[in-house]
Amino acid sequence: MIAISEIFGPTIQGEGALIGMPTVFVRTGGCDFRCSWCDTLYAVEPRFRADWQSMSAAAIMAEVNRLSGGTPILVTLSGGNPALQPLDPLLQLGHQQGHSFAMETQGSRAQTWFGQLDHLTLSPKPPSSGMPFRRERFDACLAAAGVATQVSLKLVIADETDYQWAKALADGYPQLPLYLQPCNTAPATPEQPERETDLAALNSQLRWLVERVTTDRWYRPRILPQLHVLIWNNERGV
């Protein structure tokens, strides 16, 4: 069984390599990290476990098909950390039904079924998160994805320390498509669900990041905003 925090859509992917793609989100419950600026604490902390549902692969795909109208769609597996869940039966069933799968994880836990994903976004967390980067675990995730899965690297940047960390990390993985995005350091929380994102602050952070990259003559990364935040701010379930 799979711990599910929420299933919603169809909407669009707001981040990374698949930005703008229509998708249904399947958000799993539970995470091995506690990032200082996590914007999905309701899918992370055990105190919200009562809100999560234990679902079979068949029940999840039934809900995906209900939402997609039965038309095959990109299913985005998010969390929490979806790599903590036994997702191989879901991938097998969903593929049989014509769907494709993308997943985002911080790269702290490798699973053999990574190779069944169509897309894998590895998003290790920068120093501002307060979480460590363990290269051997990240490398295990890359190895598990193999050659059939499209893998990309997405790094969130809050400040100069994060930027320098991201640059050094990305240099170690020149084969991976690279996406940078500014960090929303004051997201809505379960205690403050109505807190609106300061879009002006995010925009100036985005401009800083573009200027930082171009000043460095670092032409490899693509710099992206969080599209869903621009459209819906902090609204949940879109």
Ligand code: SF4
């Ligand atoms: S890894 Fe993601 S879901 Fe887990 S605490 Fe960090 S930001 Fe939240």
